[in-house]
Amino acid sequence: MATFGHFYPLIPLAKAAVEAGHEVAFATGEQFHPTLTALGIEPLTAGMDMFAVMAEASGRPDHDPRETRANATPEELEAMVSRAFGTVLPRRYIDDLGPVLAERKPDLVVQEVGAAGAAFAAVLAGIPVVGHGFGRVSTDDSTARAIVREQREFARGLGLDLPDAQAFGLPFVDICPVSLQDKGFLASADRIELRPVPFAQPGPLPALARADRSRPLVYLTLGTAFGAAGLLSEAIAGLAPLDADVLVAAGPTIDLDAVGDLPDNVVVESWVPQADLLPYTDLVVHHGGSGTTLGALAAGVPQLCLPQGADQFTNADAVLRVGAGDRLLAGELGGLTDKARVLLSDVDVRDAARALAEEIAAMPSPIEVARRLPEYVKPA
Structure with a gap:
């Protein structure tokens, strides 16, 4: 997703993939393209930022989503978040990435797990997918479960039957240490452990x-x-x-x-x-x-x-x-x-x-x- 908390965690692996000799293109919002170019990574445009996603999911795209969020009941907020990550973002990623995948035919798609539509687009194109986490996974959070339900319903509309498994059964690049990670996730996921390397735009310390x-x-x-x-x-x-x-x-x-x-x-x-x-x-x-x-x-x-x-x-x-x-x-x-x-x-x-x-x-x-x-x- 085109927001800092979902973009920065993927940068270390993308940089390393370039260093390892892989050809890498990174699809995200245009505001992050200068960062990718400076790192020698090809930028592509896909996704939405958090404000746009939440505004569309709220049904009030012309309003500040922070205000809508502040006035929502817990049930309304959960429904809004599940629509955002379960339907709004997947639809946008499929629209943005479908033509790119058809043209470029990459060997592998590494998909940030908040952007499930990237995985759906890859599966529809017959391209293998590896998920990439941005932090701890929760298997017992009601909002997380609501998002997964919405994603599965959206996928069924695409003719995809998602497996009933963590991360939809995909191999999962997990940057969360075992001591902190959800135990249910650890028991069921196909984890690829990766050290979380903090990333920041270069600049002087205060x-x-x-x-x-x-x-x-x-x-x-x-x-x-x-x-x-x-x-x-x-x-x-x-x-x-x-x-x-x-x-x-x-x-x-x-x-x-x-x-x-x-x-x-x-x-x-x-x-x-x-x-x-x-x-x-x-x-x-x-x-x-x-x-x-x-x-x-x-x-x-x-x-x-x-x-x-x-x-x-x-x-x-x-x-x-x-x-x-x-x-x-x-x-x-x-x-x-x-x-x-x-x-x-x-x-x-x-x-x-x-x-x-x-x-x-x-x-x-x-x-x-x-x-x-x-x-x-x-x-x-």
Whole structure:
């Protein structure tokens, strides 16, 4: 899908495939084409960004999906998300990729699992498919089950009978370490383990990260998709009392002017090179998105999750379960200062985060997996 959290996780394998001598074309939204070109990867156009997908799925394409989402009941929100990933995106990917696959006839399609339509288009064209995850998989989440039901119904309309198995029975490139991954998924999936390698657009680290550290550095982000200025301001207010420096990435959805006046120990940037920043941090406070969750774990940094929707709740639950951090749900932000202060000093949490970092470092590298890709190509 044409959004950062679904695009960045696929970059390491795509780069490695080029290095391994494979011819690689990457289909995504045009906003990401300059990044691909700079990496020596051929860009193709396909898919939609999160705002467009959710707006169309809501039935109100001219309205801000954040507003629609905020006013929806849990049942309405689940139906909207299942339509987005079960029907709207698949239809768009089939329309965009069908002609490309017919013309290019690739040997293999590596499909980001949020874009099931890419797999449907490949199957219809007789091309083998490998799925590629963007984080932890959940088998017991009602929204995830609703998405799969919608996808199967859509596929039946195409004449495809999807197998009743995780990831539709496809080989699955899994960037989530076993300790964090869903146990039901581990028991049933055809996994190709791949080390999650954080990716960020090149750029200078903020001065706060490069300064001589006399006190901890806390990093706050609400991600790139549905961050809200009110929640960000509330989180900043909760972190400001700490004896720490606080670096905030507002992201593309938040106007910096909406954040208001800042305490002396807080710096807000529109964007930071997160992959480069994480090793300098002592605590990451974030929305629970897959990229930030895995990036913090790969850096061995404790985290405090503030989940708002989608897979963020199951990611936060998993972080709590493995002891590498904590979470605060809606209505609990009054406890943010105390939670963060404990996490900055809790040796057990830091040890758990470092143990996850060691587990991640031992996973197969992108170049190792790229060299295996021909195994999944059908013989001529």
